[in-house]
Amino acid sequence: MRFSFGLIMTAGALLTAAPSHAQTFDPRYPVCMHVYSGANGGGGEWYDCSFTSLPQCRATAFGRSAICDLNPYYPLNAAPPRFRHRQTG
Template identity: 50%
Template sequence: MLLVAGLPGVALLATAPARAQTYDPRYPVCIEIYTIDGSSIDCSFTSIAQCAATASGQSAQCYANPYALRSRPPGPGPSPPRRNR
C-alpha cells in the first residue's frame, strides 16, 4: 500500500528536471511554438533574427533565454602600482 501511495510523488520528481533542461544555457534566444496540442520550447538560437525567421508563419514567439550564460563585461584594468613618497 505504501508503495502505491509513493508512486505519484516519484513520477512528479522524475518530470521536474525536464522543464529546466528545456532552456539550453549555451543559446541566448528561445522560441515557443503554439499548436492545438499545446506548446513546445526550443532554445537553440543565437539571435532574435534567426529565431524570427523560424517563427515566421507560425503561432510562435521568440524571447531571451532566462537561463542563458551571460558573459560579464570586462572590469577595469589593473590599477597602476602605488608609489611611496
C-alpha cells in the same frame, strides 16, 4: 497494522506522483522560441532553444504560432574562459 497501512499509502503516493519535466531551456543558446500548437494541434507547447539571435528566431517563427524570447538560463555576465599557459622548462 497502522505501520503497514501507512507504508502502503506512502508507497502508493510515491508511485502515482506526476512525472517531473526536465529543464527545457538550453543554456548554450541565448534565444528560445516558444511554440504553441494549441488544443486542435494536439502537440501541446514546447521551447526550442537553438537560436543565436532574435532575428534568426523570428525568421524561423514567421507564420507559426510561436514567440521568441531571451533564454533566462543563458549566462549574460559570465566571465570569458581563462586560458592557462603551461610553463616549460
